[in-house]
Amino acid sequence: MNIGRIWNSLANPRRIPRLFALILGLILLIGFFIPISLNDHQLYPRPTPQSQINDQNPLAPYDRGGSPFEETGIVRAQYPQNSIELGQITAYLTPIAIGVKDSTYYFGTSILSSPGGLIDEILYYTRGFDTILESSILMMAFVIASWVALHFTMKRDEEGDEKP
């Protein structure tokens, strides 16, 4: 097979995702042959799995110490000097959340996501820019999907449609 034939077959858009998938699969295979290990000096480390739950901690597995407005929680951020109020959000609990925390042992693993807590600190404060981009991606996808839906898939046979 000569090279021109190969280039020609690459010009068909239908083949491209399949080719991409194949090449990506080959690159992923490299992962089996190299030494893989986790660097144990990570940012925002978390305690041993299940340890906080075994201690009957209602905030498990997200308890990082601190109390609202008084004491900051322990957060090992990349640049603590850039986040002046680091740890305040981690320690903060809304009055509702305090009420729930006092009545059950499973506050941390329930779907109750009150403002405040460790994940909110990362999502809104130290890595807030990531979350803004993420929501922008969702917004753009939504703009595209709803625009196409409103103008084409819902409103068919419009005057703009040229007949073939």
Added chain:
Amino acid sequence: MDLATIGGQLLGTIPLGDIVLYLTPFNLFMFGGTLAFTTLIAISRTETQVEAEFGTLKDKEVKVNLEEFKIRRFLAIVCGLATAGAMITGDLFNFTLFVTLIGIVNIGIVSAVRQVDVLNAAFQYGLIAMMASLPLFGGAAVLLASTGTLSLLEIVKLPYVTSMMTFGSLLLLMGIIGETGVAPFYATKAEMFRTPGSPFILIIHLSSLLVIVRAIEVLLIINKPF
């Protein structure tokens, strides 16, 4: 290695918590260039394509109507801003998110067309963009696991390069190749250009070009060949 080896003197940083944007002459130039081009696009109007018809002597004008024009201009401006952001960000995960945003907006710019061929190309490109999220985010995660940080300003100070870091950057490169559509995956993006609305289509081209240049800088920072 130092940041100055590739980009030139570090002019300053924009700290936003853990995500620190940094400015060197190299990425400041690309940042400014993108913003200038985006401004030009925001104030320009679309072209009208003229297609010859078979069987008759008439020409067919392919125009862009006002609603289409508005949504395309909006998406093109977002694409320009995302490209500008990707030029100066100093955080790996932030960079991958910017690239993903560029990818989805690129699909959006051509999604409003009526030609089946272009829609097909946009769909196939979308499939690649979805698959590319594995190497993009996966590569960033592998780099995070092997270095313990996502900040490029910290990675550049590390004295070692492990094989796992090379594997992570290889994944990252594969993701960027998929999102920007360079050879041998160019066919989908090349087909997407065959639609009216010229200045907005051009931003697709420009964003891929600048992202690949910036990605090379990022890969050099991670792998430190010199």
Added chain:
Amino acid sequence: MIVPVQVPELVVSLYPVAIWVGIITGLIGLLGISFQKNDLSVLILTDIVGVAMLIFVAGVATDLAEALILPGLVVELAEIMAISEILLSREIRKNNISGEDLVPTALPLNMEILKTAPTFIAVVLIAYGVFLSGFTGGVIAGGGILFYILSKSARGLPVELFEGLAGASGIAWVFWIVGFLLFFVGPPFWLLGLMLAAFGILIKVASKVGLIGILTREEFKKE
């Protein structure tokens, strides 16, 4: 010691296993894509590739990784939403079936609950969603809006309502940006910034889910 200095030994020993599982998952999805002929099946298979990406990120197992999973998940959802709509548009254009429906047979939703208690359930869901706040609260409150819209028997696309809800979503997004900037412009006001961000995401997610409800009603509620 509430937070360890180093990552626990257990997590470090599990990491290579997590990566291998991720690679195998990715290979299953990618090989499926490279052999599959049907475009719709390929679109569904890309979700498996997305799952592999989540395994890669989750393997790091720090609080940071948990925060990074959310963008990954949302990006996957967002892209599949936009691309499936393009696939629909392409198929309609290709077959040129003007006036024909996407769902060929009618899917009547003849549930009694849709007629007797829609408002009550919607109000309960929205109130509970506001109580929860954040991303999960947004999904539950959005579920309430979706339920209310689905139960309405009105036909036709309410473009004004759609644009109004979309506008509310956009304003909520701006709240979020303001909250984020407030963290850095005025650090003492971190509590206000936190509240703006948390309730911004609530309104944003809830209105998005509600809008999806308006779009889907058009296809499913025709007899």
